[in-house]
Amino acid sequence: MGLSTVYGFVKQSRGAVAIESAPGVGTTISLYLPRPWGEPDAADAHPAAADGIPQGLRVLMVEDDAEVRSVAEQFLATLGCEVTACASAEQALLLLAPGAAFQ
Known part of the structure; x- marks a missing residue:
């Protein structure tokens, strides 16, 4: 996973990256x-959270890197999204059959 990809993902997620390096040490x-606090209330299944992130959305995520896909899928799930993840555009197109309800 490239450091620029990691940095971009973390910044988009309102997070931070710290790098420490020492010769001969590593x-x-x-x-x-950011970590969501508490469990979502059943009455708040779909409205936006306090920070404006929509809750309860059905998200179709396409990412070819398995590690990035796993991290992003877990992160979106903690935000209250129902995530369907796939590794290629071809897989995504198969899931986008008529009547698919992704936001």
């Missing part, structure tokens, strides 16, 4: 992502 990269 490099440590720390990712800080």
Whole structure:
């Protein structure tokens, strides 16, 4: 996974990246992502959360990198989205049959 991809994902998620490096010791990269607090209330299944992120959306995510796909899928799920993830455009097109309800 490229560092620029990681950095872009973290920044879009309102997070931060810290990098520490020392010759002969190695490099440590720390990712800080916001964490949703508490469980969503059943009455609030679809409205936007306080920070404006829509809750309860059905999301079709297409990402060819398995690690990025897994992290993004987990993150969207913690925001209250119902995520269907696939690795290629071809897979996504098969899922977008008439009547598919992705937002």
